[in-house]
């Protein structure tokens with residue numbers, strides 16, 4: 036067990052921070068609540084971005100860049116929206132050496148300013164749909180910051196679309212939720228539950244919010260991404276009107292959807308262990324590291340290093356990128372070298388010592404299981420990618436199993452409380468309560484409705500809290 | 516000639532804005548001085564980013580993300596730096612519903628906050644070099660904004676490196692300047708001149724600034740990218756110290772280098788014409804557009820469209836991306852469809868009408884020359900990429916020729932003034948003056964020293980302005 040990492044059983048919060056520090060993923064910035072994403076952490080974000088961005092483009096979306104600063108008055112145009120975001124805003128009052136006439140908000144999200152622009156760009160039904168995404172930074176002032184999970188500034192993508200009909204907008208909202216699910220499951224190895232948010236958890240200004248919820252290794256829930264059907268709320272607030280085919284003027288229907296760097300927190304808390312970071316191979320910027328080892332400088336230089344370079348080139352080619360590196364930290368002991376890669380979550384360590392060299396093979400060590408496999412040099416270009424696929428599958432399967440094992444059903448509030456006290460995890464229960472009742476449950480148990488899951492959506496039953504019949508199935512949990 | 520575009524000979528500034536508007540590249544944001552990069556403009560930025568980012572990674576750099584907000588006091592730690600940037604700062608005074616104890620600056624550039632972080636990360640010579648880049652938004656309040664060229668918020672990359680020795684840091688500064696030159700010339704088709712900045716044009720806080728300068732089609736200069744050797748200035752201001760191999764404590768040497776979305780302004784002003792945008796194929800997000808044409812709906816549906824789809828797939832495969840589209844604007848007249856692609860700068864239009872269909876070919880029309888070439892379907896996958904390469908080469912060559920034709924030598928201030936008044940363009944002249952003399956020349960002529968070019972660096976002569984002997988060769992021009 037790593038000395039620089041507090042075991043998660045002892046102190047989960049400290050374990051989380053220790054894993055981040057040991058992998059050099061992030062650091063607090065000098066401004067309270069803000070974060071620096073160090074190269075190891077940022078490279079993961081680049082991988083994550085690539086998968087989502089490809090999926091967005093594959094579904095017909097294009098990227099754009101909207102401004103960082105928003106006039107304060109914009110926020111107030113949508114009543115629920117301003118109520119939700121005003122308390123978290125950072126405000127620019129001076130610029131260019133002068134006091135501004137109107138204070139400017141650093142965007143907490145961009146529905147307002149994008150709504151304003153869309154109203155200029157949309158005239159006719161031919162201008163619709165607009166399918167735009169942006170990757171950017173946003174700011175929501177945070178009193179209790181936590182690296183990746185809650186920081187005053189964070190990086191994210193926000194998709195904003197406008198449509199001629201309600202049907203089309205709802206379809207888009209659900210399409211993007213499914214894109215999220217797919218990338219999260221296939222690439223990030225996060226098995227998520229798709230569902231609809233309850234009234235109390237809805238995005239301020241949305242008619243409906245849909246979510247992908249996932250379980251961390253402390254059994255708490257994390258909202259990994261949300262997709263909002265905004266109805267005509269923002270179209271009316273910002274006057275996004277168009278002339279329809281029949282000549283009549285109509286308000287557009289809009290959607291928005293986002294995932295953020297908090298996904299990196301989710302990856303850490305889903306997969307990592309007491310030795311440090313564990314990364315699913317598909318999002319690992321370094322998928323394999325070759326570790327040449329010898330006490331003989333001559334053997335290293337003349338035999339082992341040239342072979343390592345050759346293997347690296349062949350692996351980079353078969354993996355399609357700069358995904359393999361060679362460890363040249365010869366001033367460190369082999370054990371310490373191994374350990375440094377362990378802590379950075381490199382999925383596969385490929386040891387190349389004198390014994391391996393003589394036998395023309397590599398000794399592969401899996402980060403997820405610690406399992407050791409000998410791979411002949413001649414097989415490496417096919418065996419390594421196959422092994423990485425296996426690790427990917429194992430991590431996702433393990434997380435799914437963990438979630439299933441820690442999901443329980445409750446029929447009454449008594450049972451509900453007992454499960455949360457004794458075991459934690461997800462509680463499945465029929466729920467027919469309102470926003471007020473959500474709040475009451477949270478006050479007693481700390482748990483909130485994470486979603487009404489899409490699976491077996493039609494099922495109805497008696498509400499565990501109010502006793503009302505015809506209630507929908509919900510999942511409750513304590514959440515990040 | 517396009518009716519929606521003012522000819523550049525008539526009003527160059529208006530022409531520039533008209534080109535941007537016609538191509539839907541950008542729009543002003545509701546906050547004065549800020550810009551929205553619309554999908555057509557942003558997609559070009561994504562292409563530009565890709566080439567630079569690859570080149571940075573190829574030379575051993577990694578990306579990271581530093582915070583948007585910087586404590587006001589940080590700026591003051593480097594005297595020249597604060598003098599240079601304080602007047603342009605946007606200041607956050609309130610956040611989370613409270614007044615802040617210390618105002619925060621939206622980063623105008625990140626030397627200060629990155630210096631602060633490096634001082635925490637660097638202890639020993641083994642921690643060096645640090646080779647980090649970040650892609651982000653920065654803010655410098657702008658009273659006379661101009662899309663892409665001068666906006667209060669802009670997107671850029673800023674590389675920040677720290678080294679154990681001066682030699683290594685200077686080498687890095689020049690390496691990145693060469694990376695800039697290469698990408699600008701090869702990918703953006705901007706033939707740039709590498710050189711050193713004069714004292715008056717140096718980055719605030721740098722020992723030395725190097726630049727890539729390029730000529731716009733109105734003969735004015737544009738600084739396309741700069742690379743700064745910061746000496747130990749920021750290391751001393753932010754205490755970036757390390758224990759050297761001999762055990763002694765040393766200050767690091769740092770560099771920084773950046774290019775921004777202003778490059779898109781440079782691309783527009785270098786290549787475009789009175790019909791609108793012209794894009795070098797390598798940075799065109801849409802390299803070719805197939806335009807199926809027929810008055811017969813049946814022929815379109817049964818013959819022409821399926822063939823267009825087939826050709827598109829084959830071209831996307833041979834071009835390695837979503838670089839070919841099909842125009843389906845059948846409600847528009849063919850001429851208007853052609854025109855819309857012309858205005859968006861698509862390098863190659865591929866017409867597929869009934870005549871072409873019968874002859875099993877495409878009619879290709881080049882955006883750069885208007886030249887028409889018939890291409891057999893069976894040749895398209897090789898002929899189209901070859902044609903795009905030719906267009907790329909032609910645009911770069913044309914720009915180089917234009918710069919050469921508009922560069923003149925001056926031996927005296929009289930000659931200098933005459934050239935600038937009569938012809939404009941670049942003036943080559945030996946210059947041995949100081950910051951004060953630079954200012955005096957600017958006041959009279961509007962021109963500034965763009966750089967001391969690297970080419971024939973050793974040459975010395977008599978200063979055209981002061982008459983001093985032993986002066987270096989400089990290039991002067993009016994600049995954006």
Ligand SMILES: [Zn+2]
Pocket residue numbers: 440441443458
């Ligand atoms: Zn149980």
Ligand SMILES: [Zn+2]
Pocket residue numbers: 920921923938
């Ligand atoms: Zn001339």
